[in-house]
Amino acid sequence: MDVHSKGKPASTKSKMDLSRLNPEQRAAVLHTEGPLLILAGAGSGKTNTMTHRIAYLISEKGIPANRILGLSFTNKAATELKDRVRTLVKKVAGEKAAKGLIVSTFHSLCVRILREFAPRIGYTSQFSILDPSDQEAIVREILKFINIDSKKFDPSWILFQIG
Numbered sequence: 001m002d003v004h005s006k007g008k009p010a011s012t013k014s015k016m017d018l019s020r021l022n023p024e025q026r027a028a029v030l031h032t033e034g035p036l037l038i039l040a041g042a043g044s045g046k047t048n049t050m051t052h053r054i055a056y057l058i059s060e061k062g063i064p065a066n067r068i069l070g071l072s073f074t075n076k077a078a079t080e081l082k083d084r085v086r087t088l089v090k091k092v093a094g095e096k097a098a099k100g101l102i103v104s105t106f107h108s109l110c111v112r113i114l115r116e117f118a119p120r121i122g123y124t125s126q127f128s129i130l131d132p133s134d135q136e137a138i139v140r141e142i143l144k145f146i147n148i149d150s151k152k153f154d155p156s157w158i159l160f161q162i163g
């Protein structure tokens with residue numbers, strides 16, 4: 001119970017419950033100044049720690065959600081992190097507190113940055129991303145169009161050179 005509420009309606013900004021975290025997880029959540037590296041195995045509670053840390057920064061430290069970036073490698077992990085963070089942030093800091101929070105994969109963040117800022121260096125935002133088989137198909141098409149034998153110029157070599 002919040003001893004400071006004195007009969008006022010329960011605040012949505014209630015203190016976060018860190019009692020279900022283990023001591024290492026709690027230390028990581030409470031470490032809000034400067035860099036922190038956590039090395040831990042699969043299923044050991046890293047996502048849980050990140051989720052609580054982000055929610056803690058927003059609800060207890062007053063950090064605006066749009067100043068926090070959560071990144072993961074795979075779509076699956078990023079989606080899980082995003083869902084868990086949003087749920088917890090809404091619970092401890094209210095419905096709107098998660099607005100502007102970016103939790104994504106490295107790849108989708110980079111695409112987002114390219115789409116937003118490409119025009120500043122004279123490129124369009126309306127680009128498509130081609131997977132390796134699409135890339136090869138396009139190079140083959142180009143070679144055919146300019147009458148170059150794709151047996152003499154291997155499309156994968158050309159792609160490598162472009163890369």
Ligand SMILES: Nc1ncnc2c1ncn2[C@@H]1O[C@H](COP(=O)(O)OP(=O)(O)O)[C@@H](O)[C@H]1O
Nearest residue numbers: 020021022025041042043044045046047048049
């Ligand atoms: N301190 C804890 N106490 C109890 N269960 C926990 C704790 N930390 C994590 N878990 C649970 O363990 C499982 C794995 O946690 P998760 O954060 O997804 O691990 P990781 O990201 O390291 O693979 C989840 O079901 C999570 O709810």
Ligand SMILES: [Mg+2]
Nearest residue numbers: 046047048077
């Ligand atoms: Mg995880």
